[in-house]
Amino acid sequence: MTEPTFATLVSRWYEENARDLPWRERGVSPWAILVSEVMLQQTPVVRVLPAWQAWLARWPDPAALAADTPAEAIRMWGRLGYPRRAVRLRDCAVAIVERHGGQVPDRLDQLLALPGIGTYTARAVAAFAYGQRHPVVDTNVRRVVCRAIAGEPDAGPTTRPADLVAAEELLPIAPADAALASAAFMELGAVICTARAPRCATCPVESVCAWRASGRTAPAGPTRRPQKYAGTDRQVRGLLLGVLREATSPVPRQRLDQVWADDVQRSRALAGLVTDGLVEPVGEASYRLVGDGPPLPVTLGG
DNA sequence: ATCCAGGGTA
DNA sequence: TACCCGGGAT
Incomplete structure (x- = not known):
């Protein structure tokens, strides 16, 4: 009997403890998943929930959004922040209509070519909407992998190719299992392995965590300067x-x-x-x- | 004060 | 690579 893999441990935990988020439900369209991923860029889940519901009630598919004005997209965006995302999301809908007949593409290169869709979001849609095997690496996954595997307290500020490789190596072979594992890694980083005060006592990989084994060393130094808002x-x-x-x-x-x-x-x-x-x-x-x-x-x- | 399911640009 | 881009919660 071999030891469960890292991905298996986290996936088992996820299946028992995942938050009940609407975009994770069965039958949610690729468009709805894409919208959720864009809204979740730099915006916490609790603030996205009502905005996502309202957005999809008004624009249930890319063609509906593409037919409306940027102004209305900006208004519906509300106070989610970074309102350029609203305009880009509409540009994205236009591109989906023009290039892909109104269907969200399932190819990674085509997703990456869409406005507002970058390294993270393209792979998230390919994995979560289409069940493909890709490393889905956001700030949570970088932190989890950095701590649990590399044993270091903090990941770098941006996703590098090496981060994608490191995450990919942890994924199960079967695409569906890989997509589940990616969601599980993100959930672990969001709920347990948080940036500030990680809840190691309830962590499913506490026994195999390299960071914990090394005594949970503190971050080396202030690598990131604080991002001001007031007065900017x-x-x-x-x-x-x-x-x-x-x-x-x-x-x-x-x-x-x-x-x-x-x-x-x-x-x-x-x-x-x-x-x-x-x-x-x-x-x-x-x-x-x-x-x-x-x-x-x-x-x-x- | 710090963080948050990042992407685009110079 | 560095910088710009919102706004709310803790």
């Missing part, structure tokens, strides 16, 4: 977008000027929103969410 352009962008989201007609710049005192920073933030395809100027001195109303007249003669 991001906060100003959020304030500006908040006004435009609530508006039903173009907003005069004079009204936008009231959300932030610093002229230079406010102008820079507004220009950034325009560059990012979230906001568009209307006439000489008004702004609106992109596509939020009748098409703008074509400018002639420069």
